[in-house]
Amino acid sequence: MFAALASHPWAYPMLEVVHIVGIALLLGNLVLLELRVWGWASQVPVAPLARLSLTLALAGFGLAAVSGLVMFATAPMELLANRAFTVKMFLLMLAGCNAAFFHARGSLVRLDGVARGLMLVSTALWLLVITCGRWIGYW
Secondary structure, three states, X not given: OHHHHHHOOOHHHHHHHHHHHHHHHHHHHHHHHHHHHOOOOOOOOHHHHHHHHHHHHHHHHHHHHHHHHHHHHHOHHHHXXXXXXXXXXXXXXXXXXXXXXXXXXXXXXXXXXXXXXXXXXXXXXXXXXXXXXXXXXXX
């Protein structure tokens, strides 16, 4: 499978497109939910919006994770030696911990200052993950 990525000139770029679509689904839906947590569109009930946006965000994460793992498998040693990649992986771990804490404390029910802060942290972490991902080729 990985030989096919190297042998076809369009294979790896298309894999990157899948990765970017996953990122767009993930971040776009998290920002949508964040805006609601911050009080925008308060006429929209949080629970159904959260079900929709988090389902799409998880689908996006799945696309990004699978495509990212395939890209990683094409050059694992090179990526493990890349500082931007290792920082990206650390930030992904932090984003996961932040999401786990957000949901464990019932933030979607509380919609308090802590919930808003955790959503801001989430968005900042994901933007940093994307930034590090772009820097992998240059660092």
